[in-house]
Amino acid sequence: MYKKIYENIEEFPLDGFNEKVYRGIKKLGIKNLYELLYYFPRGYDNRTNMKKIGDLRGEEYVVIKGNIMTINSQFMKNKKKMVKAKITDGTGILDLIWFQMPYLQKTLKIGEEYIFIGNVKRGYIFQMINPEYKIVKNQDSFTGEILPIYSTVKTMSQNVLRRILEIGLEKYGALFEENIPEKIISKYSILGREEALKNIHFPENEKKLEEAKRRFAIEELLMLEMGILQKRFLVDEEGTGKYKIDGKKELVKEYVDSLGFQLTKAQKKVITEIYKNLNEGRIINHLIQGDVGSGKTIVAILLLLYIIENGYQGALMAPTEILANQHYLSLIETFEKLGIKVALLTGSLKGKKREELLKEIEKGNIKLVIGTHAIIQENVKFKRLGLIVIDEQHRFGVAQRKALRDKGILSNLIVMSATPIPRSLALSIYGDLDVGIIDELPPGRKPIKTKWINNEIDKEKMYNFIGKKLLEGRQAYFVAPLIEESEKLSAKSTMELFEEVSTYLKGFRVGLLHGKMGNKEKDEIMNGFKKGDINILISTLVIEVGVNVPNASIMVISDSERFGLSTLHQLRGRVGRGEHQSYCFLISKTENMTSEARLKILEETQDGFKIAEEDLKLRKAGEIFGTRQSGISDLKFIDIVHDIKTIKLVKDIVTEYLKENRGEIKNKILEIDIEEKFKDSLTS
Numbered sequence: 191m192y193k194k195i196y197e198n199i200e201e202f203p204l205d206g207f208n209e210k211v212y213r214g215i216k217k218l219g220i221k222n223l224y225e226l227l228y229y230f231p232r233g234y235d236n237r238t239n240m241k242k243i244g245d246l247r248g249e250e251y252v253v254i255k256g257n258i259m260t261i262n263s264q265f266m267k268n269k270k271k272m273v274k275a276k277i278t279d280g281t282g283i284l285d286l287i288w289f290q291m292p293y294l295q296k297t298l299k300i301g302e303e304y305i306f307i308g309n310v311k312r313g314y315i316f317q318m319i320n321p322e323y324k325i326v327k328n329q330d331s332f333t334g335e336i337l338p339i340y341s342t343v344k345t346m347s348q349n350v351l352r353r354i355l356e357i358g359l360e361k362y363g364a365l366f367e368e369n370i371p372e373k374i375i376s377k378y379s380i381l382g383r384e385e386a387l388k389n390i391h392f393p394e395n396e397k398k399l400e401e402a403k404r405r406f407a408i409e410e411l412l413m414l415e416m417g418i419l420q421k422r423f424l425v426d427e428e429g430t431g432k433y434k435i436d437g438k439k440e441l442v443k444e445y446v447d448s449l450g451f452q453l454t455k456a457q458k459k460v461i462t463e464i465y466k467n468l469n470e471g472r473i474i475n476h477l478i479q480g481d482v483g484s485g486k487t488i489v490a491i492l493l494l495l496y497i498i499e500n501g502y503q504g505a506l507m508a509p510t511e512i513l514a515n516q517h518y519l520s521l522i523e524t525f526e527k528l529g530i531k532v533a534l535l536t537g538s539l540k541g542k543k544r545e546e547l548l549k550e551i552e553k554g555n556i557k558l559v560i561g562t563h564a565i566i567q568e569n570v571k572f573k574r575l576g577l578i579v580i581d582e583q584h585r586f587g588v589a590q591r592k593a594l595r596d597k598g599i600l601s602n603l604i605v606m607s608a609t610p611i612p613r614s615l616a617l618s619i620y621g622d623l624d625v626g627i628i629d630e631l632p633p634g635r636k637p638i639k640t641k642w643i644n645n646e647i648d649k650e651k652m653y654n655f656i657g658k659k660l661l662e663g664r665q666a667y668f669v670a671p672l673i674e675e676s677e678k679l680s681a682k683s684t685m686e687l688f689e690e691v692s693t694y695l696k697g698f699r700v701g702l703l704h705g706k707m708g709n710k711e712k713d714e715i716m717n718g719f720k721k722g723d724i725n726i727l728i729s730t731l732v733i734e735v736g737v738n739v740p741n742a743s744i745m746v747i748s749d750s751e752r753f754g755l756s757t758l759h760q761l762r763g764r765v766g767r768g769e770h771q772s773y774c775f776l777i778s779k780t781e782n783m784t785s786e787a788r789l790k791i792l793e794e795t796q797d798g799f800k801i802a803e804e805d806l807k808l809r810k811a812g813e814i815f816g817t818r819q820s821g822i823s824d825l826k827f828i829d830i831v832h833d834i835k836t837i838k839l840v841k842d843i844v845t846e847y848l849k850e851n852r853g854e855i856k857n858k859i860l861e862i863d864i865e866e867k868f869k870d871s872l873t874s
């Protein structure tokens with residue numbers, strides 16, 4: 191019965207409307223009854239300012255109830271008609287004037303009472319021009335109104351849409367059964383669904399409107415979190431005890447000893463916690479956040495080593511082939527020395543070689559597979575996969591994690607992100623993950639000197655400075671936002687940048703890297719840069735994540751206002767990885783205040799968490815990585831950045847509910863709504 195509301199809107203007659211109106215409704219993207227009644231106003235026209243004529247003082251938007259004393263019309267100079275009326279409410283007299291509405295003279299009757307809404311102006315006496323009028327049926331109950339304002343199309347007027355919703359609510363509102371469990375409704379004093387629907391469209395008063403908004407904020411977040419947390423609950427239930435760890439740590443020790451340095455406290459803390467969880471047989475679902483350069487790779491290695499020496503296989507996934515390649519090259523030696531077979535699996539591995547590799551993985555001979563998302567493609571089978579580490583999570587996203595689980599790969603899972611986000615936000619976006627933070631950089635790191643370059647003179651100086659550093663043996667990155675020239679964006683393409691750099695820095699070897707190049711070509715250039723054969727690397731965003739060339743100490747970012755702060759911070763993190771003082775130049779001629787403010791933040795701080803927070807303040811939720819796929823950016827009532835309180839409340843509500851019901855959603859109505867809501871959005 192309830193499911194009916196998701197059927198074609200045309201199944202629901204709206205009295206007084208014909209087919210044409212359904213076409214209009216469909217233009218608004220409304221396909222079913224649910225979408226119609228959940229087509230919420232974008233704003234409201236507040237007409238609760240009821241006034242007596244005798245209390246009018248100055249110009250204002252008011253609602254006045256009064257009796258018509260006189261009404262007549264006259265022609266103006268342009269031969270158009272003007273209707274004039276005088277009304278009174280016993281406290282004074284008000285003039286009303288309408289232009290080009292001659293029919294009003296017949297519609298409005300002398301002696302009758304009406305409601306008039308509009309702006310009053312002080313003339314000889316007070317007057318209203320072109321006020322709206324309403325016939326009042328129930329005189330005493332009318333206390334003014336708050337009218338909805340909808341986003342609409344040309345062919346559908348505000349008034350028609352209002353009327354449609356009025357009828358829709360009256361006729362079908364009762365079909366919208368409560369979808370929040372009764373216990374939660376009463377415990378948290380949440381406005382009931384039908385009443386909230388009525389009040390979100392046609393609020394009785396401001397208080398009711400607020401209650402309705404709160405209700406839908408909780409409702410939509412509740413649906414989202416139910417999905418996220420339920421998955422977590424079930425993974426915990428199913429996964430606990432699935433992996434048996436004997437606690438062998440020889441290889442781990444050998445590896446730690448071979449490092450030329452001590453692990454930081456923060457690294458140890460994260461590793462210890464996860465080892466402990468593994469030993470207890472708990473399934474791991476961890477998000478590890480750590481600023482660029484905080485040493486996440488080593489943490490990943492130590493976790494993978496532990497799982498491998500205790501009898502399982504591991505997988506390390508990176509967002510790009512370049513990064514996968516780099517991981518492979520830097521790890522292969524270490525792991526082979528420890529007697530562990532490692533393989534690289536990316537999309538470019540094809541044919542027979544690929545088949546052979548897949549066989550070896552399935553047999554369990556290869557213990558560690560490093561690669562791109564090619565690893566989670568269907569035909570890759572592991573013998574005994576124990577841990578998947580996903581590097582640079584924000585490029586992988588929620589959807590990929592879901593793909594893994596949907597394939598029945600219930601594995602220990604660790605995602606690592608260098609784009610820190612505030613903890614509370616992390617909890618809601620990645621609600622299915624535990625969050626661990628590496629909040630400490632290895633000792634001895636020198637802060638990167640950052641400068642914003644906004645004029646030609648400074649730019650010239652910058653090139654001279656870079657030339658000197660290159661002569662001292664350092665290397666430099668130059669990053670441009672686009673591959674090819676685009677008139678529209680007038681952003682500097684890599685080619686253009688290539689020419690500029692070659693002119694300013696004659697005699698140095700310049701390599702060019704961009705997304706349209708083949709992998710082999712990319713590798714060659716990347717390797718040339720690593721070896722130091724190439725002095726300057728010009729690139730698009732492909733080098734954003736994870737690339738590690740300690741001798742490179744200069745980062746120049748062209749058109750830097752086009753990048754998000756966190757991206758800029760990531761890019762900057764490519765330097766400052768060695769013993770040399772490093773520099774970052776942000777080139778931007780922008781006059782725009784926000785851009786300027788953003789770039790200043792980078793000049794002033796190196797703390798990724800702080801930068802992320804500032805970035806959030808300047809951006810909309812939809813732009814935050816991961817939010818789009820997770821459904822968070824579709825939230826209409828929650829401001830994900832600022833409304834942390836509601837988010838926490840709903841998380842608590844949902845956690846409590848799932849515990850009580852052992853991970854089951856017992857409310858049929860809620861279940862149907864969740865199914866309908868996510869059937870399209872989360873499958874991609």
Ligand code: ADP
Nearest residue numbers: 451452453454482483484485486487488632738
């Ligand atoms: P990210 O967190 O950005 O992935 P990496 O794992 O690439 O950082 O580490 C950056 C650099 O710091 C690497 O060269 C790595 O060898 C080094 N490093 C990692 N941990 C430590 C440590 N505890 N002490 C000193 N250097 C470290």
Ligand code: MG
Nearest residue numbers: 486487581736
């Ligand atoms: Mg890394």
